Amino acid sequence: DNPDSIYHLARIRGDRAYRVYGIRGEEAYTSFTVHAKAADGGFNGRILADANDAGFAFAADGAYEIVFSTEPREGHWVRLDPEAHMLITRSYFSRAKSAQNDPTVQVRMGIECLDEVPPPPPLDDRTFAARMREGIAFLRQCTVGQPIPGRNDKPVPFLSEKPNTVGTPWSFRSAGVDAAGAVDIFYSMGRFDLAPGEALVMRGTLPKCRFTNVMLWNRHMQTLEYQFRRSSLNTEQIAFEPDGSYTIAIAHEDPGVPNWLDTGGHRRGTIFWRTLLPETTPTVARCEVVPVA
Numbered sequence: 206d207n208p209d210s211i212y213h214l215a216r217i218r219g220d221r222a223y224r225v226y227g228i229r230g231e232e233a234y235t236s237f238t239v240h241a242k243a244a245d246g247g248f249n250g251r252i253l254a255d256a257n258d259a260g261f262a263f264a265a266d267g268a269y270e271i272v273f274s275t276e277p278r279e280g281h282w283v284r285l286d287p288e289a290h291m292l293i294t295r296s297y298f299s300r301a302k303s304a305q306n307d308p309t310v311q312v313r314m315g316i317e318c319l320d321e322v323p324p325p326p327p328l329d330d331r332t333f334a335a336r337m338r339e340g341i342a343f344l345r346q347c348t349v350g351q352p353i354p355g356r357n358d359k360p361v362p363f364l365s366e367k368p369n370t371v372g373t374p375w376s377f378r379s380a381g382v383d384a385a386g387a388v389d390i391f392y393s394m395g396r397f398d399l400a401p402g403e404a405l406v407m408r409g410t411l412p413k414c415r416f417t418n419v420m421l422w423n424r425h426m427q428t429l430e431y432q433f434r435r436s437s438l439n440t441e442q443i444a445f446e447p448d449g450s451y452t453i454a455i456a457h458e459d460p461g462v463p464n465w466l467d468t469g470g471h472r473r474g475t476i477f478w479r480t481l482l483p484e485t486t487p488t489v490a491r492c493e494v495v496p497v498a
Contacts, residue, residue, distance in 0.1 A: 207479075208303035208431045209418050209439050211296045211312045219289035221322070222274035227314035229267035233299040234258065234415045234481050236387055239273065239283070242290040247342030252377065253286040255388050257482070274319070292316070295387055297416045297481060301441050306432055347425045364394045369405050369494050371395035371476055374487040389415075391487050393478040397421070397455050399468065404456035404497045407476075407490040410449060411440065414483040419453065421466055422475035429474065434467040453490075460497045 217223055217239070225237065236257040240250035254273075261269045261281055272278040273285050273292065296312045298304035360366070363375035371393045378388035386392060397405050411417050420437035421429045429436035443451050444463035453464040455476070468474060480487045 206426045208305035213294040215292045219287040222319040225316045226270040232296045234297040240291045241288040247346045363392045368398040370492045373489045391480045395476045398473045404454045407453045409490045412483040412485045416481040419478045429469045
């Protein structure tokens with residue numbers, strides 16, 4: 206869902222103990238969230254625990270390890286809830302060349318179960334069918350289950366209902382909702398709807414933070430083409446104004462300004478902001494539709 210991050214997911218159980226180990230490289234931010242099983246069998250399970258690299262102890266070579274278990278362990282420990290079902294890791298990179306566009310960028314990380322458990326049995330029909338159901342649930346979430354402004358039973362707090370604007374930045378921390386989002390991130394989301402010759406201009410300032418980026422999605426949380434077109438900007442890629450503010454233009458054609466987000470021919474799409482560990486609450490981007498000229 207964005208070209209500046211590398212994600213890892215692991216199926217876990219709340220009655221076992223796990224060791225996660227790694228070596229930090231260029232990552233600007235690394236975090237772990239433990240999730241319960243989603244009610245619909247898909248991806249968005251309730252957040253049960255979280256940890257980020259601000260609390261890690263790093264060796265001289267960048268090595269670290271964390272233990273996830275029900276009982277306390279020495280070193281960096283995260284308590285596992287009995288309902289634990291999935292561990293999601295996020296590694297963000299603030300680089301002039303986005304991590305997903307550079308094959309040399311890697312996340313060195315592993316996980317092992319600390320309990321003595323037998324090898325899993327051979328794959329059978331029941332297990333395979335359960336995995337297919339989970340795949341279908343994830344597919345539904347990313348297609349027909351996506352929020353549509355004005356037609357949601359449960360509105361997304363950070364999604365603007367008005368086209369060509371974005372919502373007030375909002376964090377999942379202490380929100381108590383089922384979501385796959387990280388609790389350290391403030392999200393802001395909206396929809397663009399631009400005719401030929403129009404541009405949506407976003408203006409504002411960014412707080413001091415660990416990482417920020419903004420990108421264009423289709424309706425299914427997929428970033429628009431970013432290898433050959435600029436559909437995403439992080440803080441290392443944004444050209445800031447002399448006063449530290451930003452001006453970003455979303456348009457079908459090049460408006461001749463440094464911070465152009467290319468719609469790639471899509472009349473409509475999603476605008477998605479994320480700000481990680483800000484020192485102050487982020488402010489909403491001011492949006493205006495103007496002629497490209």
